[in-house]
Amino acid sequence: MQxxxxxxxxxLNIWAELALDILVSVYxxxxxxxxxxxxxxxxxxxxxxxxxxxxxxxxxxIIIFGTIxxxxxxxxxxxxxxxxxxxxxxxxxNIFQISIYLLIGIIIFNTLxxxxxxxxxxxxxxxxxxxxxxxxxxxxxxxxxxxxxxNI
Amino acid sequence: MKEQRIKNxxxxxxxxxxxxxxxxxxxxxNVTRQTIIALEAQxxxxxxxxxxxxxxxxxxxxxxxxxxx
Numbered sequence: 001m002q003x004x005x006x007x008x009x010x011x012l013n014i015w016a017e018l019a020l021d022i023l024v025s026v027y028x029x030x031x032x033x034x035x036x037x038x039x040x041x042x043x044x045x046x047x048x049x050x051x052x053x054x055x056x057x058x059x060x061x062i063i064i065f066g067t068i069x070x071x072x073x074x075x076x077x078x079x080x081x082x083x084x085x086x087x088x089x090x091x092x093x094n095i096f097q098i099s100i101y102l103l104i105g106i107i108i109f110n111t112l113x114x115x116x117x118x119x120x121x122x123x124x125x126x127x128x129x130x131x132x133x134x135x136x137x138x139x140x141x142x143x144x145x146x147x148x149x150x151n152i
Numbered sequence: 153m154k155e156q157r158i159k160n161x162x163x164x165x166x167x168x169x170x171x172x173x174x175x176x177x178x179x180x181x182n183v184t185r186q187t188i189i190a191l192e193a194q195x196x197x198x199x200x201x202x203x204x205x206x207x208x209x210x211x212x213x214x215x216x217x218x219x220x221x
Contacts, residue, residue, distance in 0.1 A: 008186050078183040079199050080190065148186070150195070 009072040010081065011148050016064045018141040020057060025134050028053055032127060046123040050130070084147040092140035099132040158197040159219045162188070165210045180209045 007015070031049045034040075077085075107120055118124075166172045174192075178185045183202065190196035191206075198206070198218075207217040 008184065010184075010186075075184045076182075078187050079202060080187045080196060081184070 009074050012068045012072060014141050014144050016068060020060055021134055021138040024053055024057055084144050087147060088140045088143035091143040092136045095139045096136040103128055157221050159194060159221055160191060161217055163192050165217060169210055181205045
């Protein structure tokens with residue numbers, strides 16, 4: 001309970017978002033990795049993993065965000081919140097753009113140099129895009145937390 | 153860390169205003185308590201509108217609440 005008193009409702013929500021990103025990343029990688037190693041990386045298996053990941057994320061959100069918003073008082077956003085939100089979206093957008101350009105570069109490189117990274121199948125690209133989305137979201141949460149904490 | 157060039161007297165003004173709490177000031181200025189904490193720690197420069205709102209809460213001219221160095 002002391003932890004809840006030290007952080008505002010907004011900060012607790014950001015911590016929970018960050019934990020969700022990490023949880024989803026770890027779960028996703030642990031489920032995907034054996035498929036890649038055993039060369040069983042086909043669409044049906046990937047769809048199953050994505051579905052279970054989404055279900056876990058929904059259950060987590062209901063329990064954790066529900067608890068935080070019940071135990072702590074919700075606050076209206078003020079100008080400082082909007083400024084930090086904008087800063088975090090900028091970082092998140094930069095991570096997203098750079099990652100997408102890198103992915104495009106790798107796909108082109110792969111086509112030119114005899115599939116150096118292995119074949120880029122649609123499920124593989126879907127997985128990479130999901131990882132990029134998670135990275136971008138983690139960057140957003142970390143930037144917001146950094147900005148809130150540096151001013152305390 | 154970049155030093156804020158806008159300094160404020162919020163802590164002193166709160167003390168002089170019958171020891172107004174941060175929560176009371178936050179409610180009157182329509183911001184969160186965390187914003188008041190950041191302002192008092194001189195780690196956040198408010199918008200012009202917020203600066204005017206805070207000065208109005210204490211019923212003092214803007215330049216008494218905020219100074220530019």
